[in-house]
Amino acid sequence: MRELVAIPDGVASVEGLLEIPPHVRGMVLFAHGSGSGRHSPRNQFVAQQLQLADMGTLLVDLLTPEEDHDTQSRFDIELLASRLAVAAxxxxxxxxxxxxxxxxxxxxxxxxxxLAAQAGIDVVALVSRGGRPDLAGNEALHRVRAPTLLIVGGDDDEVLALNQKAYAQMHCEKRLEIVAGATHLFEEPGRLEEAAMLAVNWFSFHFPRPRPRHA
Structure with a gap:
């Protein structure tokens, strides 16, 4: 099933693309980065790989088109997290x-x-690709309990250093995977595929086991 959705959030509306395979074993909600949204070809590729593994996906635009033109809004983590909470x-x-x-x-x-650090939010697993976990703040990083995988390009030096610092602040089940030869957008041949498979494996391990399919 593939459906365009509009999720109301006060005066704004979060638009998204919902895709659910027939034998869904879990749903993955995507939080896009600055200047990106549900049309991101990289996140769409990752979503397709998750769907092939019987996981549903919801790719949402956390900012309105007007907000997305404002660099300050793109780095307003509180706003992004609140919109993500509405989508969740x-x-x-x-x-x-x-x-x-x-x-x-x-x-x-x-x-x-x-969002994962909030009380009452039951997140089974979390994956970051080329992310800025440092911007969540140390207090939130300390409170996260969901098993977390940080995927960073080996040639993305600044972001790698920030991920290593954030990783040290986390007390949950965690893993830091460095994709050799990848820069920030994982544009090098085969690197996005490698990152996608790391994400698929992480969610597959932590989501409930799929039910047997009867002929």
Whole structure:
């Protein structure tokens, strides 16, 4: 099932692309980075790989078109996290009882971590690709309990250093995977595919096991 959705958030509306495979074992909500949204070809590729592994995806635009032109809004982690929380609540109502995972890229990773750190939010697993977990703040990083995978390009020196510092602040089950030869956008041949498979494996391990399919 593939559906364009509009999720109301006060005066704004979060637009998204919802895709649910027939035998869904979990849903992954995507938090896009600065200057990116549900049309991101990189996140769409990752979403397709997750769907092939029986995971549903919801790619949402956390900013309105007007807000997205404002650099300050792109780095407003509190705003991004609040919009992500609205999308998560909508998704839980739509897919009641289905495990929830979060996938964040760039500043979206900080929003995902902020959401996962909130009391009462049951996030089964979280993945960051080329993210800025440092922007979530040490307090949020300390409170995250969801198993978290940080994926960083080996040639993305500044972001790698920031991820290493954030990683040291986290007390949950965690892993830092460095994709050799990849820069920030994982544009080098085969690097995005490698990052996608790391994400698929992480969610597959932590989501409930799929039910046997009867002939």
């Amino acid at each position: 609540a909508w998704l839980r109502a739509r897919q009641a009882g289905v495990a929830l995972g979060l996938f964040g890229a760039s500043t979206g990773a900080a929003a995902a971590l902020r």
